[in-house]
Amino acid sequence: MAAPKTVYTCSACGGTNPKWLGRCPHCNEWNTLEEGVGEPTGAAASKNRFQALTRSQPVATLADIDAGEIARTPTGIEELDRVLGGGIVAGGVVLIGGDPGIGKSTLLLQAVDALATQMKVLYVTGEESGAQLALRSRRLDLTGAHVRVLAEINLERILATIEAEQPAFCVIDSIQTLYSEQLTSAPGSVAQVRECSAQLTRTAKSGGCTIVLVGHVTKDGNLAGPRVLEHIVDTVLYFEGDTHSSFRLVRAFKNRFGAVNEIGVFAMTERGLKGVANPSAIFLSTHGEPVPGSCVLVTLEGTRPMLVEIQALVDAGGPSPRRLSVGLERDRLAMLLAVLHRHAGVSTGDQDVFVNAVGGVRISEPAADLAVLLAIQSSIRNRALPRGFLAFGEVGLAGEVRPAPRGQDRLKEAAKLGFSVAIVPKANAPKKPIEGLTIHAVERIEEAIEVLRGL
Secondary structure, eight states, X not given: OOOOOEEEEXXXXXXXXXXXXXXXXXXXXXXXXXXXXOOOOSHHHHHHHHHHHHSOOOOOOGXXXXXXXXXXXXXXXXXXXXXXXXXXXXXXXXXXXXXXXXXXXXXXXXXXHHXXXXXXXXXXXXXXXXXXXXXXXXXXXXXXXXXXXXXXXXXXXXXXXXXXXXXXXXXXXXXXXXBOTTOOSOTTSHHHHHHHHHHHHHHHHHHOOEEEEEEOBOTTSSBSSOTHHHHHSSEEEEXXXXXXXXXXXXXXXXXXXXXXXXXXXXXXXXXXXXXXXXXXXXXXXXXXXXXXXXXEEEXXXXXXXXXXXXXXXXXXXXSSOOEEXXXXXXHHHHHHHHHHHHHHOOOOTTEEEEEEEXXXXXXXXXXXXXXXXXXXXXXXXXXXOOTTEEEOOEEOTTSBEEOOTTXXXXXXXXXXXXXXXXXXXXXGOOSSOOTTOEEEEESBHHHHHHHHHHO
């Protein structure tokens, strides 16, 4: 049987060419031609394609489609189940990415070992040999008694093994190491990653096997390969954290079977990754006494309220003062400094401003605005905020303090951890007092600064 014809398709305009060129002849874009499998041509192929298009397909009414609860199987790792939305789903495809050595393979090996007691599992490794995987399993003190292992990078052989073994859960580590014999490009190329992912996704959907794909990331932290890879899978998870730190965050950016922006918090130990029951503890510094420039924020990560410490340092700058933020958006910091100057009369135009979120967490919600400004004001005055103080709320360009979603849950979480004073938007003020927590409700940033000066 003749091998499929290879064509090169432009990712910008969709035009095809029989050979690779540095510049697309259709749209004149550079380096956009990607290798792929060409469709069969000829009269017979045209006739078959026409018949397939003209054949009627059954159509259902949306209201008549049975849409019951999706059955989930817990992985045995509570923090991973939280990110997945409660567990794995039969036929689901999960893509997990992260920096090298951050713990992707370790976490999946632990999950496979836990799931092996309730279903048939298969671990396909393309980066390590079976002996290396066994050594890691022994080091993590895992039994591995029911874990099936395949060291292979050929896609066709992997698909044949999945069909023969019929696993309910399969890990592919990693998708960049696989290659299909239908393509001539090297493993890890755009064409190979796209074709292998598509074939594995079809296998998962048709056979009901849950497949987890491990993906490499670029130097910018994004998943390597075509963007279509993130579209064809059901769930996209990212590993975050510094490899020099013992804490790791697993964040969901896409989940067709659950909520997004959920995070799982893990600690790397000698026995692998362990879930952290109280993640707020790792995002709060342990100061003996309150220090200037520190303010605690209650942020939401999915359904979980977490306390994070925001630190600010304002120091004398030169002719071009710097604005640097770690874990927060730099452009938003510049905007907040302008609001602080215009509406509260606090100028930082000739000073360097550094802002940091403790613990390596990334905060994207605007509810951190008020805590950032109060930490900056504390650093400027060189006066520490009271012990047990927290704040949250979005600050607009007009100086107004807007409410944050689920404000009651944030305040209850803070009170549970022993915080006693809070500055919050007026719309988030509780109707009933919260025991042990004094709440100052404000409408504008200048009111919050005034309250801060009186504490």
